[in-house]
Amino acid sequence: MLTLEQTLTWFPACRVEDVPENGGVCVKYRDEQIALFHFTRRNEWYATQNECPHRQQMALSRGMIGSQDNEPKVACPFHKKTFSLRSGECLSGDEYVLKTYPVKVEGGLVYIGVSTD
Amino acid sequence: MKIVIIGNGMVGYKFCEKLLAKQHQHPLELIVFGEEMRPAYDRVHLSEYFAGKTADELTLAPATWYAEKGIRLHLGDPVQTIDRAHKTVHCFSGITESYDYLIMATGSSAFVPPIPGVEKQGVFIYRTIEDLEMMAAYARHVKKGAVIGGGLLGLEAAKAMLDLGIADTQVIEFAPRLMPRQIDEAGSHTLRTKLEALGLHIRTNTNTTAILGDDHITGMQFADDSTIDVDMLVISAGIKPRDEVAKLCGLETGHRGGIVVNDHLQTNDPSIFAIGECALHKGMIYGLVAPGYEMADVVATNLTGGAKSFTGYDMSTKLKLIGVDVASFGEPFVSPKDGRSIVWEDTLKGVYKRINISNDGKQLLGGILVGDAEQYNMLLQTCKNKVILPPNPEDIILGERGGSGDAGAGVTSLPDEALICSCEGISKKMICDAVSEQGHETVDAIKKCTKAGTGCGGCVPMLKDLVTHTLKAQGKYVRNVLCEHFQYSRQELFDLVKIHDLKSYDAALDKLGNGDGCEVCKPAIASIIASLWNEMILQRGNATAQDSNDRFLANIQKGGTYSVVPRIPGGEITPEKLIVIGQVAQKYHLYTKITGGQRIDLFGAHVSDLPAIWEALIAAGFESGHAYGKALRTVKSCVGSTWCRFGLHDSVSFAIRIEERYRGLRAPHKLKSAVSGCIRECAEAQSKDFGIIATEKGWNLYVCGNGGSKPQHALLLATDLDSETCIRYIDRFLMFYIKTADPLTRTATWLNKMEGGISYLKNVVVHDSLGIAEQLEAEMQVLVDNYKCEWKEVVDNPELRKRFNHFVNAPEEKDPTVQFEPMRSQKRATEWK
Numbered sequence: 001m002l003t004l005e006q007t008l009t010w011f012p013a014c015r016v017e018d019v020p021e022n023g024g025v026c027v028k029y030r031d032e033q034i035a036l037f038h039f040t041r042r043n044e045w046y047a048t049q050n051e052c053p054h055r056q057q058m059a060l061s062r063g064m065i066g067s068q069d070n071e072p073k074v075a076c077p078f079h080k081k082t083f084s085l086r087s088g089e090c091l092s093g094d095e096y097v098l099k100t101y102p103v104k105v106e107g108g109l110v111y112i113g114v115s116t117d
Numbered sequence: 118m119k120i121v122i123i124g125n126g127m128v129g130y131k132f133c134e135k136l137l138a139k140q141h142q143h144p145l146e147l148i149v150f151g152e153e154m155r156p157a158y159d160r161v162h163l164s165e166y167f168a169g170k171t172a173d174e175l176t177l178a179p180a181t182w183y184a185e186k187g188i189r190l191h192l193g194d195p196v197q198t199i200d201r202a203h204k205t206v207h208c209f210s211g212i213t214e215s216y217d218y219l220i221m222a223t224g225s226s227a228f229v230p231p232i233p234g235v236e237k238q239g240v241f242i243y244r245t246i247e248d249l250e251m252m253a254a255y256a257r258h259v260k261k262g263a264v265i266g267g268g269l270l271g272l273e274a275a276k277a278m279l280d281l282g283i284a285d286t287q288v289i290e291f292a293p294r295l296m297p298r299q300i301d302e303a304g305s306h307t308l309r310t311k312l313e314a315l316g317l318h319i320r321t322n323t324n325t326t327a328i329l330g331d332d333h334i335t336g337m338q339f340a341d342d343s344t345i346d347v348d349m350l351v352i353s354a355g356i357k358p359r360d361e362v363a364k365l366c367g368l369e370t371g372h373r374g375g376i377v378v379n380d381h382l383q384t385n386d387p388s389i390f391a392i393g394e395c396a397l398h399k400g401m402i403y404g405l406v407a408p409g410y411e412m413a414d415v416v417a418t419n420l421t422g423g424a425k426s427f428t429g430y431d432m433s434t435k436l437k438l439i440g441v442d443v444a445s446f447g448e449p450f451v452s453p454k455d456g457r458s459i460v461w462e463d464t465l466k467g468v469y470k471r472i473n474i475s476n477d478g479k480q481l482l483g484g485i486l487v488g489d490a491e492q493y494n495m496l497l498q499t500c501k502n503k504v505i506l507p508p509n510p511e512d513i514i515l516g517e518r519g520g521s522g523d524a525g526a527g528v529t530s531l532p533d534e535a536l537i538c539s540c541e542g543i544s545k546k547m548i549c550d551a552v553s554e555q556g557h558e559t560v561d562a563i564k565k566c567t568k569a570g571t572g573c574g575g576c577v578p579m580l581k582d583l584v585t586h587t588l589k590a591q592g593k594y595v596r597n598v599l600c601e602h603f604q605y606s607r608q609e610l611f612d613l614v615k616i617h618d619l620k621s622y623d624a625a626l627d628k629l630g631n632g633d634g635c636e637v638c639k640p641a642i643a644s645i646i647a648s649l650w651n652e653m654i655l656q657r658g659n660a661t662a663q664d665s666n667d668r669f670l671a672n673i674q675k676g677g678t679y680s681v682v683p684r685i686p687g688g689e690i691t692p693e694k695l696i697v698i699g700q701v702a703q704k705y706h707l708y709t710k711i712t713g714g715q716r717i718d719l720f721g722a723h724v725s726d727l728p729a730i731w732e733a734l735i736a737a738g739f740e741s742g743h744a745y746g747k748a749l750r751t752v753k754s755c756v757g758s759t760w761c762r763f764g765l766h767d768s769v770s771f772a773i774r775i776e777e778r779y780r781g782l783r784a785p786h787k788l789k790s791a792v793s794g795c796i797r798e799c800a801e802a803q804s805k806d807f808g809i810i811a812t813e814k815g816w817n818l819y820v821c822g823n824g825g826s827k828p829q830h831a832l833l834l835a836t837d838l839d840s841e842t843c844i845r846y847i848d849r850f851l852m853f854y855i856k857t858a859d860p861l862t863r864t865a866t867w868l869n870k871m872e873g874g875i876s877y878l879k880n881v882v883v884h885d886s887l888g889i890a891e892q893l894e895a896e897m898q899v900l901v902d903n904y905k906c907e908w909k910e911v912v913d914n915p916e917l918r919k920r921f922n923h924f925v926n927a928p929e930e931k932d933p934t935v936q937f938e939p940m941r942s943q944k945r946a947t948e949w950k
Binding site: 022026027033051056062063064077 | 602623626632633634636638639640658660661662665666673675676920924925926935949950
C-alpha cells in the first residue's frame with residue numbers, strides 16, 4: 001500500500017453535490033476522461049475510464065449503476081455491457097477490463113487518484 | 118443397393134431425404150433423373166412466385182445438397198424407356214443406368230380438355246416455374262384474362278393472374294359450383310360471393326366449346342353460343358398422372374391414367390415402385406403433397422428393412438385462395454343416415470362453417486370452413502382422434518357464448534399420438550418431447566429438430582401452442598419475476614407501487630425489493646412510476662433510474678451525440694415552424710431527416726447543447742416528441758377529408774386530438790398510432806399499436822399491430838364508433854395494456870400472449886367484462902390532466918439544466934472525441950470500430 005500511495009496524485013474532481021445520487025458524471029483530467037459514480041445507496045464512490053471498450057464510446061458515466069450478486073456494476077447505455085465498478089471486469093461475458101481509479105472525499109470535495117509516472 | 122428415381126418433384130425429393138435419414142445395412146447409390154431444369158421446388162406455393170418469391174426461395178434443396186449427399190442428379194434429362202428384363206433405364210441424353218430398385222415419382226401434368234384452339238398463343242397451363250415465366254412474359258399487354266377450372270388449381274391460377282396485374286379475370290367452371298369436390302353448395306356460394314367482391318368474374322355451369330383467334334387467343338365461345346373477349350387463358354381444370362413411360366414398359370396402369378400400386382406402392386413389377394400423383398392406389402389418385410410424402414416414407418421404410426403400408430390418406434385440406442380461407446376435413450358431405458350437420462353462416466363477413474356430427478352427438482365426422490379457417494387444425498385433430506365433443510357441439514365452431522375463454526381445452530385435449538404435422542408425420546408427443554427432453558423451446562428450434570411445420574406450414578400455430586403449453590407444464594413461465602432485485606412480475610409491481618403510493622425508484626426498492634437495482638429493474642420501475650403518476654421523470658432522484666435516453670430526454674446515437682425530435686402532432690406543421698427547425702439545425706450543425714412517423718429528427722447534438730436547442734424550439738411553440746421514451750411516439754395521419762377527394766372524415770384533426778391526448782404517456786414499450794381518412798388506409802393505421810380508419814358511419818378501431826422485425830397487422834376491436842366512444846375505448850385499451858404487460862412488450866406481443874386473445878380483449882374493452890372500464894378511463898384522465906412538456910421543465914429549471922454537461926469539471930467544454938464526417942452536404946457520425 002505504501003508504494004501505491006507514493007505513486008498516486010489526488011486531484012480534486014468536483015463537489016459531492018455535483019454528482020447525482022446513484023449516478024455518474026464525467027471528469028476531465030488532462031486528456032483523460034474518467035467516469036465518477038456516487039453509489040449513494042451503499043455510500044460508496046467509484047471511478048473508471050469513461051470509454052466503453054466495446055465500441056470505444058465515451059459513455060460509461062451516463063450508464064445506470066446497480067448490483068449483481070452484491071457486486072457493484074455499471075451498464076453502458078449503448079449496448080448494456082456491464083462492468084464491475086470494483087475490478088473493472090466485464091460481467092456480461094466479454095474479455096474487456098476497465099481501468100479503475102481510487103476515490104476519496106474530503107471536506108465536501110471528491111478526489112480521484114491518478115498515477116503520476 | 119442402387120436405386121434410380123424418375124422424377125425430381127416434391128415427392129421425389131422427399132423420398133431421397135427420407136431414405137437417407139434411415140439406417141442402412143448396405144451402401145446406397147442414388148441416381149435421380151428430372152425432366153425440369155431446376156432441382157425440386159415447392160409447387161404447393163407456386164402462386165407466391167408472382168407475389169414476389171424467387172425460384173431460389175421455392176427450391177427445396179439446392180443442387181449442392183444432392184452432391185453433398187452423394188446423389189447423382191441429372192436435370193433436364195427425362196427417362197425415356199425402362200428395360201425391365203435387364204433392370205436398366207435409358208434417358209434422353211443417352212445415359213443408360215442399371216437399378217436394383219426403381220422409383221417412379223413422375224407426378225402429373227395438367228389435364229387439357231380437347232377444346233378446338235387450345236394450341237393458340239396466349240393459352241397456358243399452370244404447373245411449373247417455366248409455365249409461370251412464360252405467363253409473366255405474355256401477360257405484359259394483356260387486359261382480359263380467363264381461367265378454365267373453378268377447382269383448387271383453377272382458383273390458384275386465377276390468383277396468379279391477379280398477381281400478374283390482370284384485374285379483369287374470369288373463372289370458368291363446368292360444374293354448377295366452385296370447388297365441387299371439397300365444399301358443399303352453401304360454402305361454395307360464400308366463396309363465390311367473396312371472390313366476386315374481390316373483382317373476379319365467375320361463370321359456373323359453363324362449357325367452353327372453342328378458343329377464338331387466329332394464331333393467338335382473342336376470345337372464347339361457350340356451349341350456349343355466347344362469347345367473351347379474352348387476351349390470355351390459363352387451363353387449370355385438373356391433373357393427369359404421368360404414366361407414359363410406365364405404360365411403354367408394360368407396367369399396369371388405370372384406364373383413366375395412373376400407375377397401379379399395392380399397399381407397399383409396388384407396381385406389378387416388384388422392383389418398381391410408384392409414389393405421388395402418378396400412383397393409382399385402390400382406384401384413387403392423390404393430388405395433394407401430404408399423401409405423396411406418406412407414400413415416400415412407406416417405400417423408404419420398406420427398402421431399409423422396415424415394414425409399413427399405405428392404407429389411404431385423409432384428404433383434409435386448408436388453403437388460402439386469393440385471400441379467402443377454405444378448408445374441408447374428414448367427411449365434408451354426410452348423408453342424414455350417418456350423421457347430422459350444424460351450419461353457421463355470416464353473410465355480412467362472408468363466413469360459412471359446417472360440421473358433421475355422429476347421430477349420438479359425440480363425434481366430429483368432418484366439415485367445411487369458408488372465410489375463416491382458424492379452427493381448422495383443432496377441428497381436424499378433434500375429428501381424427503375421435504375426441505368426445507362438448508355437450509353443445511356448436512361451441513367448437515362458435516366458441517362458448519356468454520362466457521370467456523375458448524371452447525374445449527385446445528391442444529391439451531389432444532392425445533399424444535395426434536398427428537400435428539401431417540406433411541412430415543409428426544405427432545403431438547414427438548413435439549412435446551422435443552420441448553421437454555431436448556430443450557427445443559421455440560417453434561424455429563422445433564422445426565429444425567423434428568421437421569414439423571416445414572411442409573405446408575398449416576400446423577405452425579399449433580406448434581406454437583404446444584411449445585407454450587409444454588413449457589408451462591414444466592413450470593417454466595410460472596414465476597415471471599422482473600430480475601434478482603424484485604421477486605414480482607411487472608403487473609404485480611404496478612399494483613404494489615400504486616397501493617403503496619411509491620413515487621421514486623429508491624422508495625420502491627426499499628419497500629418491495631432487495632440489493633441495489635440494475636439496468637433491468639430501474640427503467641421498468643421508473644416506467645411504472647411514470648405511467649401511474651405522470652410526474653416529471655427527472656425529479657425525486659428518478660433521473661438515474663431512467664434508461665440513458667430518458668435520462669437525457671434525447672436519443673443517444675453513434676459517437677455519443679444525441680438526436681432531437683420535436684412533436685409534430687398528426688404530421689401537420691406550419692411554414693413558420695418548419696423554418697425554426699431549419700434555423701435550429703443550422704445553428705447547432707445538426708443533420709436533419711424526416712422520420713417514418715411524419716416528423717423531423719435532428720441528429721448530432723452535443724449533450725450540452727440540448728437545453729439551448731430545446732429553449733429555441735419551445736419558444737417557437739414546439740414540445741418534446743418523446744422519441745427517447747417508451748411512450749406515445751406519433752399519431753400519423755393521411756390528409757383526410759379537408760383536401761382528399763376520397764376522404765370520409767377529417768383524419769388530421771382527429772390524429773392531432775389523439776396525439777395531444779396521449780402525448781407523454783409512458784408505457785411498457787413505445788406506442789405508435791395513426792388515423793386514416795378512408796379505407797385506402799394511406800396512414801397505415803393497421804400497422805400501429807392502435808389505428809383508426811374512417812368509415813361512412815364513424816371510425817373503426819384496430820389494435821395491437823406493429824412493424825419492426827416481426828410485423829403484425831392490427832386487429833379490429835370495434836366498428837363505426839363516434840369520436841368520443843373511440844377515445845374512451847382507446848383510454849381503456851391503453852390503460853389495460855399499461856397495467857398488465859411485461860416490460861418492453863409491444864401491444865402485439867402482449868395480445869399474442871393473452872389467453873383468449875382478441876375476443877378476450879374485446880370483452881374487457883368493449884363489453885366491460887371485468888367491470889373496470891370506468892376505472893381505466895378515470896386513470897387515463899389523471900395522466901392526461903398531469904401532462905407537462907418535460908423539456909420545458911428542464912429549460913426553466915437551472916438545477917436540471919446543469920445535468921446536461923459532458924464534463925462535470927469543465928461544463929463549457931464539449932466531448933473532444935466526438936467526430937463527424939461530411940456526407941451529401943450534411944454530416945454523419947464517424948463509424949465506430
